[in-house]
Amino acid sequence: MVRLAQLRKGNDRRVALVEEPRLRLIGDCHSVYELANSAIAAGRKLSEFAKQRATGEFLDYDLIYVGRSDWRLLPPIDHQIEPVR
Numbered sequence: 001m002v003r004l005a006q007l008r009k010g011n012d013r014r015v016a017l018v019e020e021p022r023l024r025l026i027g028d029c030h031s032v033y034e035l036a037n038s039a040i041a042a043g044r045k046l047s048e049f050a051k052q053r054a055t056g057e058f059l060d061y062d063l064i065y066v067g068r069s070d071w072r073l074l075p076p077i078d079h080q081i082e083p084v085r
Contacts, residue, residue, distance in 0.1 A: 001047075002017065002046070002050055002051065003017070003018035004016065004018065004032050004035070004050060004076070005018055005023055005061075005074075005076075006031060006032055006073070006074035006075065006076065006077070006078070007023070007059070007064065007071045007072065007073060007074060008071070008072050008074055009070050009072070010070075013030040013031065013074070014026070014029070014030065015029045015030070015031060015032055015034075015035055015050075016059065017050055017051065017054050018061065019058075020061060021060065021061050021062055022058040022059065022060060022061055023059045023060075023061045023064070024054045024055065024056075024057070024058055025054070025055050025057040025058070025059065026050055026053045026054055026055065027055045028053070029053060031077070031078065032076065032077045033077055033078065035049065035050060035053075059071060
């Protein structure tokens with residue numbers, strides 16, 4: 001099972017694979033919604049698509065979770081352009 005998290009640091013938004021105790025950042029993706037739409041367009045499973053786009057950048061999940069990082073967790077999925085969706 002693949003778990004994803006959305007993060008924000010200032011104006012920078014990222015999506016990450018949860019690989020406890022770390023988060024592995026996904027390249028060129030700012031929301032789970034965007035990632036899912038890209039996977040659909042490519043005809044791929046979301047889990048495979050996320051793993052393929054994962055980078056070598058890691059963040060400490062525990063520090064983010066307890067609020068001791070500049071990164072903040074966001075809701076699991078949202079729509080950046082139309083937040084009411």
